[in-house]
Amino acid sequence: MAELRALVAVKRVIDFAVKIRVKPDKTGVVTDGVKHSMNPFCEIAVEEAVRLKEKKLVKEVIAVSCGPVQCQETIRTALAMGADRGIHVEVPAAEADRVGPLQVARVLAKLAEREKVDLVLLGKQAIDDDCNQTGQMTAGLLDWPQGTFASQVTLEGAKLKVEREIDGGLETLRLKLPAVVTTDLRLNEPRYATLPNIMKAKKKKIEVIKASDLGVDLSSKLTVVSVEDPPQRTAGVKVETTEDLVAKLKEVGRI
């Protein structure tokens, strides 16, 4: 059977259920003391990698995350779900804001080559920036085929069959390996990490490296100018009859 190796990228983001608050100085959102978790789409990517391993199609699953030291918790969660080992590309907290899809893609591309993996799995996008770029950029830098928004992934001989969710419905691609796949919501339902695996995960290795060790430049040409709340929705007005409605619309100059 195929003896493939998979690299799964996971991102630590503010938990999906948390109410986001913009910082008063408008430089970003409040992250201090706020609950963070693994990006839900990344979780789906880890689950898919572990399932491929359980089907004996993948031999080793490596989980990687770029960011400050807390990213190691996210890598541990991936290990508890079944990943074999982790790589933490450490970025000091002060610089973490400037690490965007292009920087992460550069890191992943280098790691994919260093670790000689056959498959790079990522979530389709992160719920904090909604960029939906990292997977695509990684494939571009590696010059590998990509199957994005995957809702089904199967191995057919030496090729990867990826069913993608697109606006018109579903598209099926067959990709030569090595390839990059980004996961969409319907691909799978991530497992609960069970206690025995959580305990085992503590003993699994997480290698800590810097981007410079890979020869990657993390500089960015983008600056965040300001972060603001979306405008408050003003209250609606209720009217009694259609005549009232037409009069009101004329009054506010809409018709």
Added chain:
Amino acid sequence: MVGGSVPVFDEIILSTALMNQVISFHDVSGILVCQAGCVLEELNHYVQERGFIMPLDLGAKGSCHIGGNVATNAGGLRFLRYGSLRGTVLGLEVVLADGTVLDCLTSLRKDNTGYDLKQLFIGSEGTLGVITAVSISCPPRPKAVNVAFLGCPGFAEVLQAFSTCKGTLGEILSAFEFMDAECMQLVGQHLHLARPVRESPFYILVETSGSSAEHDAEKLDGFLEQALGSGLVTDGTVGTDQSKAQSLWALRERITEALSHDGYVFKYDVSLPVERFYDLVSDLRARLGPRAKHVVGYGHLGDGNLHLNVTAEAFSTALLGALEPYVYTWTAAQRGSVSAEHGLGLRKKDVLGYSKPPTAVQLMWQLKALLDPRGLLNPYKTLPAHA
């Protein structure tokens, strides 16, 4: 559950729904003063925005009024950590049967001046006075909440796990709930909720709440290692994000819903010494045999409160006869409470005697006669008919 707020004969219904204003909130002390008709969930949102939480939480939070919570001395899911309303309510404004407005709405943590009258009204089910405003102490909002769902091989292990929890988690333990295998089977069958761990005879849900994520995670890890290592727990999972934590809570919070899909439900809510907790369920299962569809036990083990439910295809007086007074006499023999948190209302007023001696009931009648001589307030409820 006991029909305490259901009109049965010739009553006039009084609703406080329009009395839904927050009167004041002191954001250093966390003391909230509000009218009785405020909905619990809305109060929770209000104080959460200011860095606090309500000291109680229950399934009906979206519709229940705080005045009603106080009148029924509601327990709920945060009881283990924050205690009873008897401790968190600091003051009340109550209208008496003769129209007198009793203003005991102070916001003082300590006030030993005379008899503590508010305690009469808390849990009185509206029979001694109408609560119109509440002053309540709210705890700070925890910065870190963790939920673990674990499988135990037997009830003895459940009890040991509880002791271990108290020992290793200490002050951060905020909930300890249990459910049996039948409950898990029912939520799976009727609500399609997936079982997150290996099949076990018992499941426990442990929640921690604290001010430091690292500190709490370390303590929780310590407890989990110990529990797994010593065989108290055979499998488990930790909610790694909020939605997982909510899914784990749903397994416990939606048992009532699952039971209602199973047929007619006979519900019992008792307080028992924890060692004998599950014996009532096993004894009842043996006693009823195939007459019952399911006999399940679940509840606030940390508070010594068992929810015992029996389902059948349909109501039958024969089955009721097999259940009552058996459940009550069994509970009374353990000096337990025949109504741990749901009160007496209409349906349980005649079983008050199983948990309180005649002298106590006599004094209750005297207090009722003193405060409501004409029997205007929530008649036909709570106390058995005067001998």
